[in-house]
Amino acid sequence: MCSIKIESADLKFIDAYYQIETQCFDAEAFSKGQLVYLLTAYNVIALAAKADFDVAGFIVVQVETDDTEFGHIITLSVAQKYRCMHIATRLLEEIEFLLKRRGIAECRLEVREDNSVAIGLYQKLGYQKIGKLKRYYGNAHGLYFKKML
Ligand SMILES: CC(C)(COP(=O)(O)OP(=O)(O)OC[C@H]1O[C@@H](n2cnc3c(N)ncnc32)[C@H](O)[C@@H]1OP(=O)(O)O)[C@@H](O)C(=O)NCCC(=O)NCCS
Numbered sequence: 164m165c166s167i168k169i170e171s172a173d174l175k176f177i178d179a180y181y182q183i184e185t186q187c188f189d190a191e192a193f194s195k196g197q198l199v200y201l202l203t204a205y206n207v208i209a210l211a212a213k214a215d216f217d218v219a220g221f222i223v224v225q226v227e228t229d230d231t232e233f234g235h236i237i238t239l240s241v242a243q244k245y246r247c248m249h250i251a252t253r254l255l256e257e258i259e260f261l262l263k264r265r266g267i268a269e270c271r272l273e274v275r276e277d278n279s280v281a282i283g284l285y286q287k288l289g290y291q292k293i294g295k296l297k298r299y300y301g302n303a304h305g306l307y308f309k310k311m312l
Pocket residue numbers: 187188239240241242245246247248249250251252253273274275278279280281283284285287
């Protein structure tokens with residue numbers, strides 16, 4: 164089995180991120196331009212899971228503020244052939260570590276109500292449902308999750 168390293172998401176792998184993003188999401192996939200915008204935004208932390216000669220997955224988190232500063236998971240995707248190897252878990256754990264190191268105590272995300280795999284992952288890592296987002300994904304509803312770090 165190849166070794167997987169979690170590192171800062173380098174823009175030079177944008178084609179790989181885009182390919183994984185479109186493999187993981189249909190109409191909701193970010194365009195390549197949107198991914199470039201996100202990966203270069205001042206308030207974004209983005210990590211990639213790198214296999215030997217391949218990108219296995221990536222995560223993009225935006226640091227936002229309403230009543231408090233929080234990390235907002237914008238996208239999390241793992242390529243099909245690398246699933247169930249705890250890569251998403253490692254990406255989330257590293258993001259949470261980096262947020263905490265910045266003094267950010269909260270992480271939030273939206274997920275499709277019918278995405279049971281992702282919901283299982285988030286619940287396992289201690290995220291709790293705090294709301295329902297009606298028709299957030301076209302006709303499909305979303306769920307709003309939060310974790311205190
Ligand atoms: C959701 C996703 C990121 C999970 O990536 P992954 O690297 O395979 O996840 P992990 O291996 O870290 O899984 C961690 C936990 O999630 C749950 N899980 C993962 N895959 C699962 C599956 N196919 N069925 C049921 N539970 C699953 C399990 O609880 C698992 O823990 P366990 O292996 O100890 O039982 C991946 O399936 C994916 O990219 N899906 C498409 C994009 C997506 O839905 N992103 C999230 C949008 S909010």
